[in-house]
Amino acid sequence: MSSTTQTLKVVDAFDLDDELRTLLKPGEMVKDAGGRRHRLPRYFYEVPSHDAAMSMRLSQHFALNEFTLVDLKEHARLQQYPRYIPCAVRLLVFYLEQFRSAAGASVHIAVNGGYRSPAHKLSLNATAHMWGTAADVYRIGSNILKSKEAIEKYNQIAEDVSEDLTVLPYGHATGSNADDHVHLDLGYITLVPREISEDRMEVPQENRPRFAFEERRRTERRAVSPEERAED
Numbered sequence: 001m002s003s004t005t006q007t008l009k010v011v012d013a014f015d016l017d018d019e020l021r022t023l024l025k026p027g028e029m030v031k032d033a034g035g036r037r038h039r040l041p042r043y044f045y046e047v048p049s050h051d052a053a054m055s056m057r058l059s060q061h062f063a064l065n066e067f068t069l070v071d072l073k074e075h076a077r078l079q080q081y082p083r084y085i086p087c088a089v090r091l092l093v094f095y096l097e098q099f100r101s102a103a104g105a106s107v108h109i110a111v112n113g114g115y116r117s118p119a120h121k122l123s124l125n126a127t128a129h130m131w132g133t134a135a136d137v138y139r140i141g142s143n144i145l146k147s148k149e150a151i152e153k154y155n156q157i158a159e160d161v162s163e164d165l166t167v168l169p170y171g172h173a174t175g176s177n178a179d180d181h182v183h184l185d186l187g188y189i190t191l192v193p194r195e196i197s198e199d200r201m202e203v204p205q206e207n208r209p210r211f212a213f214e215e216r217r218r219t220e221r222r223a224v225s226p227e228e229r230a231e232d
């Protein structure tokens with residue numbers, strides 16, 4: 001892979017094998033802590049290997065692997081490559097870049113603080129982590145976020161970046177507070193990449209797996225034929 005371009009493979013999770021489909025639950029409804037129902041994402045980036053996760057950048061300062069770092073709380077199958085992460089993670093990264101710049105220092109995501117599948121042990125209720133649209137930040141620059149003062153400071157910075165960002169207030173109630181990280185999320189966003197065809201059939205397409213490659217280099221996207229460009 002060259003250093004200037006990368007493609008991310010997008011898959012329709014209905015086409016993955018039975019075990020993966022059972023774990024990722026594409027399109028299924030889950031309840032949040034308030035009893036509201038939300039539909040789980042269906043389109044995922046496929047991460048082929050650990051090396052790819054390390055080298056693939058989602059933005060200037062965030063690599064893909066920062067959002068897939070989990071421990072034994074995640075299901076073992078979902079820690080084997082190829083691995084999967086909801087496509088909406090790239091919206092999160094856009095906001096994290098702005099948060100990083102407002103905070104004026106590097107932003108470090110905790111283990112289990114990026115994407116968590118519906119099978120993850122912390123996924124008791126629906127949380128934006130299951131959509132790939134939440135991040136638990138445990139350190140900013142050299143500042144470890146464990147005090148009320150630090151968490152409230154960076155919560156305020158996050159809220160000032162955009163009203164799209166939601167944070168959890170400092171406190172000790174799991175799920176509604178945070179006391180050793182700053183939780184940022186965009187809510188329950190499902191992203192459908194333009195490269196993929198949205199088939200209504202929510203069953204595996206054994207003969208015709210649905211996937212596409214998303215070109216992540218804008219300048220190269222511009223180099224398409226005039227007919228293709230017409231759709232913009």
Ligand SMILES: [Zn+2]
Nearest residue numbers: 134135136183
């Ligand atoms: Zn969180």
